[in-house]
Amino acid sequence: MDWLADNLWQTWLGVAIVLGVAEMFSLDLVLIMVAAGAVAGMIVALVGAPFAIQALVAAGASVAMLALVRPQLARRFHGGPELSLGHGKLVGQRAVVTETITGLDVGRIRLAGEIWSAAPYDEHLTITPGQTVEVLAIKGATAYVHPVATLDS
Template sequence: MPVWLLWLIAAVGLAGAEALTGDLFLLMLSGGALAAVGSSLLFDNFVVDGVVFAVVSILLLVLVRPALRRRFAAGTGLPDFAKALEGKSALVLDRVARHEGQVKLDGEVWTARPLSDDDVYEPGDHVTVVRIDGATAVVFKSV
């Protein structure tokens, strides 16, 4: 079996294992193995292949992985527009109870539920948005 094929199998195997971990470590090693595939096609030397694998893997781990992790971590949390709706006043359009209700918030109709499951708000009531939970506004009646 050709050496380049072994490196290719290693690259695919490492990338597949990365799908199970999600840490981006094995993906960087997979990139190093892909570089070793190119090296083994150009040079017929196992030592050169190993050095190319090690150098490219270390460079990917040190330079690319931290940037990717920061990029993926930046996507957590609510979008800014959802956070901006918290604390705003809304008008109850349909009866808001534990499993039902709609409010008009910033000119848009939102599904709503009360902060306390026992509370019920009738159409025409003014409520305040506590938080946005998915596509549902969690509200309470301001006194």
């Protein structure tokens, strides 16, 4: 029993390693926080504190890591920018009309460096070349646009 008391820090280190390896399989960031608590228990064991103090420090450090560190890490790892792919990334962008657009005739716009066929979102509008429009929807290869209000000086 004296050997265990003298080498308790190695037990804490073993627990931390096992929890760290288990975290690789779960990827929940819970076991790694408990492993950090085990490392804190190991440090207290190296100082020579009794087992009860080691266990309290390990538990306290684990709870603190779970409450303070894990939410921020989880937000950073699991969050990220929304990815818009295909036509979805063009909706909401502005374009310049290159060919007259009416409700009866499909015109052309320059959108993201490319020429697109375009129709007015409101079919009663006529949009002339040079006007700036906003893309409200894309259906097939046609962008449905609406003119952007400008301030005349």
